[in-house]
Amino acid sequence: xREQRPERPAEADGTSLLFAALGRQIKLLREAxxxxxxxxxxxIHVSLDLISSIERNVRIPQxxxxxxxxxxxxxxGLLLAVIPDVKEALTRARxxxxxxxxxxxxxxxxxxxxxxxxxxxxxxxxxTPEHAxxxxxxxxxxxxxxxxxxxxxxxxxxxxxxxxxPAPVLSYVLEEAVLDRPLGGWETxxxxxxxxLEVGRMRNVELQVMPTDVDEHPNLQGAFNLLIPKGENHQxxxxxxxxxxxxxxxxxxxxxxxxxYGIMRAMALTPRKSLELIERKLGKR
Numbered sequence: 001x002r003e004q005r006p007e008r009p010a011e012a013d014g015t016s017l018l019f020a021a022l023g024r025q026i027k028l029l030r031e032a033x034x035x036x037x038x039x040x041x042x043x044i045h046v047s048l049d050l051i052s053s054i055e056r057n058v059r060i061p062q063x064x065x066x067x068x069x070x071x072x073x074x075x076x077g078l079l080l081a082v083i084p085d086v087k088e089a090l091t092r093a094r095x096x097x098x099x100x101x102x103x104x105x106x107x108x109x110x111x112x113x114x115x116x117x118x119x120x121x122x123x124x125x126x127x128t129p130e131h132a133x134x135x136x137x138x139x140x141x142x143x144x145x146x147x148x149x150x151x152x153x154x155x156x157x158x159x160x161x162x163x164x165x166p167a168p169v170l171s172y173v174l175e176e177a178v179l180d181r182p183l184g185g186w187e188t189x190x191x192x193x194x195x196x197l198e199v200g201r202m203r204n205v206e207l208q209v210m211p212t213d214v215d216e217h218p219n220l221q222g223a224f225n226l227l228i229p230k231g232e233n234h235q236x237x238x239x240x241x242x243x244x245x246x247x248x249x250x251x252x253x254x255x256x257x258x259x260x261y262g263i264m265r266a267m268a269l270t271p272r273k274s275l276e277l278i279e280r281k282l283g284k285r
Contacts, residue, residue, distance in 0.1 A: 018089055020057040022082060027055040029073040044068045053247040056229075057106065063087060104238060104245065105154070109161050110230040113169045117261060118178055118223050122192060124155050125162060126172070126199055131192045132156070134184035167204040173264045174274075176212040179281055193282055200275050208268035209277055218263040226257055 030040050037051045046065070054061050061069065063083045070079035108114065116123045122131060132155050136148045143151070161168060179196075182189035200207035210217075225238040237248035237257045248254055269277060 018082075018085060019060050022061065022079075022086070023055045023057045025078070026061070026069060026073070029069075029075055029078075030055075033073055035073075040069075040072065043072050049247055049249055052249045056247075060086070104247065105158055107229055108158065108225075108227060109164075111161070111168055111227040112230055113226075113228040113235075114161070115171045115226040115261060116223075117173045117219065117225075117264060119175045120178065120223060121181075121183075122174075122178055122196070123172065125159050125170075126192075126196055127155060128188075128192050128195045129156060130184060130188045134188060162199060162202065162205075170202075170204055171206040171208075171265070172200075173208050173210055173261065173268050175210050176277075179209065179278060180212075190282060193278055197275060197278050197282075200271065200278070206271050207274055208265060208271055209274040210264060210268045214267060216267075218267075219260040224257055224261075226254070226261060 030037070035043070037055070038048050041048045041051045044065070063086055066079045066083055066086065069075065070077065073079070114125075116125070121135065124132075127135070129152060132152045133148065136143055136151050162170070174196075179193065183192075196207070199205055222239065222241060226235050227238070228235050234251070235254050235258060237254045239246050239248065248257065268274070
């Protein structure tokens with residue numbers, strides 16, 4: 001008997017399947033009208049990225065947007081009929097990952113390449129349970145205990161991608177400041193640094209540190225991710241600022257992120273010297 005894939009937390013109540021099906025319906029309705037994603041975005045006054053993200057199940061269409069889509073796509077009430085189910089699913093989703101992040105986590109789990117630039121905090125795929133707990137306990141507005149536990153579980157579940165077979169290609173550029181911020185105290189921070197070393201030594205991972213004392217920098221606009229989804233041959237980008245996410249699919253915008261990332265990798269310490277730097281930071285205590 002074939003072993004079933006373990007259910008990810010976000011899939012446990014079937015909401016992921018609901019939104020995936022809804023995204024496919026919207027795409028079919030759009031194509032039936034002979035509209036491009038850009039034309040549909042212009043018709044309802046939203047971004048191209050939003051339409052693309054909804055069809056790919058990375059973002060969830062809000063009820064008011066479904067009302068607009070039903071009219072513009074001449075869906076004859078098809079999209080209106082699912083609004084109660086969407087509202088119920090959104091209510092359930094608030095106790096786990098934010099609904100917009102659940103879709104990205106699914107995209108991330110199957111990606112063939114993942115690249116991360118971090119300038120403030122340790123990326124989720126590198127975090128220890130203790131570090132993640134500190135992050136969520138300091139979250140504002142404050143989260144209740146159940147939500148904290150669920151967020152930690154989901155974050156750790158995402159880390160399965162590190163050991164997936166076939167292994168994805170992963171790379172990191174971490175600002176040195178990320179390694180110097182002892183969130184949770186030294187004991188928690190020491191465990192976190194050792195985890196970064198462990199992942200950085202994996203064969204499919206290239207981890208580099210950008211020294212704080214560099215006197216020039218190609219990207220002062222914030223953290224971002226680049227990934228190649230399964231079955232695709234092009235990159236997409238992802239940014240999140242103050243819990244406002246953005247999936248970037250426009251080729252010119254993605255190319256700009258990739259250019260910045262490439263320059264940062266060239267300027268950062270080599271993977272070997274980066275790991276040596278982390279080891280020295282551990283040895284200072």
